[in-house]
Amino acid sequence: MKKSRVTLTDIAKALNISASTVSRALKDHPAINKETKRAVVKLAKKLKYQPNLLALGLLQKKTYTVGVIVPEITGHFFSTVITGIRDVLSPAGYNIAICLSNESFQEEIAITEKMAKTQIDGVLVSPASSTKTYKHFKALQKNGIPLVVFDRDCPGLDADKVLVDDYDGAFQAVEYLINSGCKNIAHLSGPMNLSITEHRLQGYLDALGKHKFPVKQENVIHVSGFTHEDGIKPAQKLLKLKNRPDAIFAMNDCIAISAMHVAKKMGLQIPGDVSIIGFDDEPHSSYFTPALSTIWQPVYSVGMLSARILLSKLQEGEEEPELRREVFKPELIIRASSKAV
Amino acid sequence: MKKSRVTLTDIAKALNISASTVSRALKDHPAINKETKRAVVKLAKKLKYQPNLLALGLLQKKTYTVGVIVPEITGHFFSTVITGIRDVLSPAGYNIAICLSNESFQEEIAITEKMAKTQIDGVLVSPASSTKTYKHFKALQKNGIPLVVFDRDCPGLDADKVLVDDYDGAFQAVEYLINSGCKNIAHLSGPMNLSITEHRLQGYLDALGKHKFPVKQENVIHVSGFTHEDGIKPAQKLLKLKNRPDAIFAMNDCIAISAMHVAKKMGLQIPGDVSIIGFDDEPHSSYFTPALSTIWQPVYSVGMLSARILLSKLQEGEEEPELRREVFKPELIIRASSKAV
């Protein structure tokens, strides 16, 4: 049988006083007798009184809970962002409700609806790759729930945003490959319709363009997901081209690792025959053979800053200041999978 | 300004009926006029009525939220367990509140207290490595909150448990090393006081014992955490022993990778000079050079089963059936980092 918890009224009855007095005694209200206060505090401790946050939330229309919507958490990126979010929000007294959209637009909609019902205070979101419209986010905003978008942009949505300059990261990587003497640079690109995919692709294209390299259709392949398996076939396709690329810039480290794997199986030297650069700088990446060159992003900072911005919206209250758009710069980290320049 | 949401009463007023009628109309209550129902449903949709789950929770003492307490989520293990949990609980209509203890006993206590206050329905927990007593868990149970412990056992705590046979996994790994001809097998063990550490260590010891191998104090080193960095120094210490081990069984894959890294830097052949076996079978593990031999665990299943057990406690209600203790068997996966037998 579910034991009902100790309530204010229970304590009040036991001491023959009113619930209001008990509430005030526990809240350091000035107008309260020291004796009474002492008795209340003592009994509350004895009975292990725990205030019912539901009742409080109902009363104050504030739940001290922030929702975080991410596509997945099994990768390094989002789990680290979440850790950053937690490290800001938790000390501030906020709960975090982490929800996984599983890269599904439908699930994302279901999540936002549930969040509205649970009276969440604010939302941090990185949209699913299949998300096309932002009605569900706008609905949250209309409900007065502040929204911060991180990492994956929602073009056209008016919200605070914390992003990473994916374009710049890609540009750096490709330009480095060019400077190191690569002549035929391919790109394992991400799933279509995703802002980060597009920005990285554009960075790749523009770096080629800047150096007057021709862009070959066959040199760009979109992978369908972010895991190793998703990278194998596209990498094979690339490395079996008649005009085999001498460099691959991959969407992320997992895909880059797949490409390295395929290349090695084909007997190719890395970086002798083909240079490889990834994106994300996962913890494992420096331990591969050869150690993977990659683009580092301030992942933890993305989480912290997003949380801080949301927090300020929650606390400053309602004055609707101008929207913020923060863009972090990534850094190229050269290891052994790409030629020295 | 925080717009207050549409409530039952708002709809009631607009239609000149009572809130009870509106509630019933939206709930397919039998005794309700079709006309009325149609009107209510139509208006509710138009105004985008969202029931307030706080009020409901307060009334029914049920929040349809389950708390999940894990030490961290940046690794592969817990993030995958969580995905399994979600895939069971989400379709059943439950929310998941993921909380990170950060391997800290104190934070874990704070989390459980907060969970009691938020009237959570049930809890899934894998305790922090620094957790020594289980008072906080017992307090939850006393409050009538069902608790399921997964992966990391809490010896002496009466709760449902979903574990992996770490002892058996370790035993398999070490026995394999013995059978493959290794004579001097070391163990990079986990943080002290953690059930999985102890079980794996015992498996190591017993496998040696079974084959009449001497146990050398110097061959067992405890690492302080689960990341690559935590493994480097202990691995160096091990491989610089006068009597250098010809095999290392590591606490997990990250540590094993560190050991491989150190060994390679020292110019040792793997597995020629030293065999290495890890634990966890992370997605990356087969992509290292050489591909890492390891122990696979049914991580996703651990999550799913834990969630299913909790779910049955939540639904069956209160009859307190006997506690379940499910133990999954891990599997040895031999790749290239250990000699063939």
Add this chain to the structure above:
DNA sequence: AAATACTATGCAAAGGTTTGCATAAAAATC
């Protein structure tokens, strides 16, 4: 002694929803 200020407490409402009981109206039965 009367008026004022202060201290300590209680009452009641509010927050949104559900539900048992009561009630009213309509329909069905005799």
Add this chain to the structure above:
DNA sequence: GATTTTTATGCAAACCTTTGCATAGTATTT
């Protein structure tokens, strides 16, 4: 036409906490 049944709706309580206002008693001032 009177009684019973059915159908549709409303009232009010309950869930727990906070807080403005009122009140009663005590202490201070004039």
